[in-house]
Amino acid sequence: MPLDVPTAQNSTSVLETFARVRGDSEALARPLSPEDCMIQSMEAASPVKWHLAHTSWFFETFILGPHAKDHTPFHPEFGYLFNSYYNQIGEMHQRAKRGMLSRPSLDKVLAYRSFVNEALIRLIENADDETLAVIEPLVLLGCSHEQQHQELLITDLQHGLFQNALKPAVYTDARAGEGGNAPALKWREMEGGVCNIGWNGEGFAFDNEQPRHKVYLHPFELANRPVTNGEYIAFIEDGGYQDPVHWLSDAWEVINREHWDAPLYWRKSEADNQWYRYSLFGEVPIDPHAPVCHVSSYEAAAYASWVGARLPTEFEWEAAASLFPLEGRFLEGGAPFLPKSAENPANDDSLLQLYGDVWEWTASPYVAYPGFAAPPGAVGEYNGKFMSGQMVLKGGSCATPRGHLRVSYRNFFPPEARWQFSGFRLARDCN
Template sequence: MRANPASEKAPDELLSRYRRVRQVSEALVASLSDADATAQSMDDASPAKWHLAHTTWFFETFVLRDHVRGYALHDARFAYLFNSYYEAEGARHARPRRGMLTRPTLDAVLRWRAAVDAALAEALPDLPEAARALVTLGCHHEEQHQELLLTDLLHLFSCNPLEPAVWRGAPKIPVPMPGPVRWIEGASGTVEIGHEESGGFAFDCEGPRHAELLHPHALADRTVTNGEWAAFIADGGYADPRHWLADGWAWVQAEAIEAPLYWERRDGVWTRFGLDGRRPIDPAAPVTHVSFYEADAYASWAGARLPTEAEWEHAAATHDPARGNQLDGAGPIEPRPSSGGPAFFGDVWEWTGSAYRPYPGFHAAEGAVGEYNGKFMSGQFVLKGGSCATPRGHVRASYRNFFYPYQRWQFTGVRLAKDL
């Protein structure tokens, strides 16, 4: 975590933010049964109940246990069940077996959350600055898990032959197909990227701010649409090895990949499964649930490439990260057609061609929280911009999301770039 100490919120303001974040998490599961919240569909995903519990464990462990004298853990066994990957916190339940935790029940987890919320509210006025900074980190951490909760739930429900909807979808309003991509010429020469030390909260991996050399290039003014992706499929894009990286082509062959995740052709029409059930794809909406391998292959087919992280961040730095189609509480979410004008935030996370590696001068924080990002800087690629499932206000131009190149259950999409 990086934060400007002078910008740490006053206790009352921080408590209000804490409560808002916690309430959103619970609103997201309000319509779920205990079974819905317990099941796990794959190793990469976690049950909704586990997300609620893990974020509570984070606050109870790193704030209440470590900074409140005399605090007694709600249930000491929960540390083993709901630690995620913090080696410094000891042994933990295996990630692929989180769906086996039928107990504690969803109601019991919610009662634990309420107890931790009450204890933190009582303790907050007397917490030292370092502990308040951990509360701030915990709020951002829980917002990350809100997005994961939704995408994991989507994957879980997609595995059910009934294809149930989490919520009713918004009414469809016909939108014309966007015109051809317009190219925005980017800066060239030496620029600075990374989070400003004086800019408030940021995760540790977003800094230090440093210089990058940009070569002449241009970025597309919007992301690739479903309709454009359907043309890629129709042209044999998934069957032509010329467009694919070797690892990507091996993945396509081994997994029999023929379309984005959740796409299915029914009665000659491409459909997609979403949190609102199965519907025909909207050809004007951004394509989503594509892997880095697919994004890179599409860019090759289109005669372009993926932007670098530095190109994307420098171009997005003048745009408002709180605008765009992002998560506002609980309710229907899906990528929406462009409303016109360059937009860099919301709808879909955008793959870059940049590996997720440390910036020059990066040092992980001391203690268990130092495991938050740094140890994952291997074999993954950076995504930028947030999605329709990202809580509004969570992202910024310097924000670095990261996934392995084959992963695509998140709301991941594609913006093209080209050399000039």
Template sequence: MEMERAERKRRSQQLAQRYRVIRKETEALAASLEVEDQVVQTMPDVSPTKWHRAHTTWYFETFVLGTADPDYRPVHPQYRYLFNSYYNAVGEQFPRPRRGHLSRPTVAEVGRYRDWVDRQILERLDRCAFSPEQLDVLELGLHHEQQHQELILTDIKHVFHCNPLSPAYSETTLPPPGGERVPLRWKTFEGGLYEIGYAGEGFHFDNEAPRHKVYLAPFSIASRLVTAGEYLEFIEAGGYRRPEFWLADGWERVCREGWEAPLYWSREGKVWWLFTLHGLRPLDPYEPVCHLSYYEAEAYATFAGARLPREAEWEVAAADLPIRGNFLEDRLLHPTASSSAKEGELLQCFGDA
């Protein structure tokens, strides 16, 4: 019993520290935005920043506080409807395509909502009031919030791109375009029986388990990501006008929506520009191409005489690599050009695109 109490105290303290850091990071991402920026929804798949901040808070209120304390009363009874995303078991959800219609609660009210729930969570963590199962749900919520941090950046990029003023989210300066073309090499893996899936004692999502065996035929994977310059060769070869490169569904989409280049690319005369979280900048041919749909990636691979890696192949290739790369903490918020790879080395496997 004493060991269980000690373990629960240790874990509560650890999660309290992580809770503070992750919740503070979300607020830091929103701090660069004006109130008006946080309420815009530019398409059904984009959610306003205000909604992300409220939804992640609703998760902790509903699934942690609400289960730990039978007498807990929600801050507002309608938040269960407004800020539920897809949790059908707890009730109906406000329609996703209309989240931008919600002028209330205000951005300031959402901030106070976050502060209130944070105080309740941290006070209970401080006195070890959560059961091990509730701590599991809280830990899941922290990873869930980090997913929404990525969505905040993804969505505000689309919001700003739709604005003719092309505002910049970040005031930091990206390295100027330029460099040299890094040779693309191939690393070959033998065919055989491999194990994939999570192995370890730490956190993992349920769809990463159980660990299981898969049989793979021999395959090769590129040493780095495809660059914008390489993708530009596809465009200049008429890639968006040649159906032989495209899956049938993809070609129908190209024709229906008039695709001519990836999202966030634009051309003025002979010069290509790219919209980034730092604003508009000339396209850097040496940085990784990003914001491709599956159809575009598949078409480029066909054009290049290759194919996209399958999930199991990618997991086997990346299994023993150190987890380092261009992450949020670096604050570049944009993929960067690859360094040269040594023979048999795989680069840019984490963080860039």
């Protein structure tokens, strides 16, 4: 199992969690048209309709099929259509062609969700204690899996609608992105030494956050907040995208091949010489005080080089973040989907916006912790097989459900990925 939770769960609380998470997904899709829910803008993204169906497939495949007596699948082909990457389960529809699935209709997918909901609730309500001890951890895994897809639903939708010449707005509370002036950038010195890294054993965790282990950190300094849009604009205007000295070799090849000259969704207006970005509130002016967002690991590292700093390792980030409460702007904030500036700190030692607003790229490759072993069976394909060619991000974003995060949480994407709400903060070695 890729999780470890107390076995004495209360079935009522598990059902409440299940109902809330399932309802949250449908609430995110409610303002959308069926056409909105079908678009797929690139292979790495999936249609909203597919996310809604795949998360139901997960519950049906890993819980209802094995554990509900006489369960009959909702549709004989849905196991093929909505499998994502679980090779041990069987063949799957091509990822790049998910946007071709005009059928099943959105109504049919929502009916599938209702079918799965009713069957799973019935299973839990009628299960004995022995069965509950087996399926409740799987339900919590499925809920956390669905929360991951809630964020992907938002980021994939934004990337798809960005291709639309109308630059449509699908949510209405644009004020959620307003903020004040960013605090001055300051450095907090961290002593280093031997630190405990990974899941501390409380509540839910994925397998890739385990086992907890010790690492040695040299003394370092960490910036008190993420890099802002205004600071990143200075990098752009100084010719940062044209100077190869700051870019890794692979990065230089990517930015020239893809003609990158600014973060994703940005454009500079010739009419007023101002920067704008596309969001799910439509196109809005760039807030210079908000954290820069939708940048790749390559761009984050290049900016860090330009200012004479570096990105923190995931271990440095986690050691520092463990000193602060898990507070920030998350998905529950009422459809924010726009990062905003940090508030002025209560004291000079504060590290701001560690959680929420933007995921923070680290300098660490996504690899296994010492002693890691993928769980047996198909569910073991969840994380372990992706431990190659990816970089770790920490902290969550304004599109991440609050209850989904822990200081030990490890997100991961390829270094060129930038359609997520990804930003960064700086680190440097102590002299």
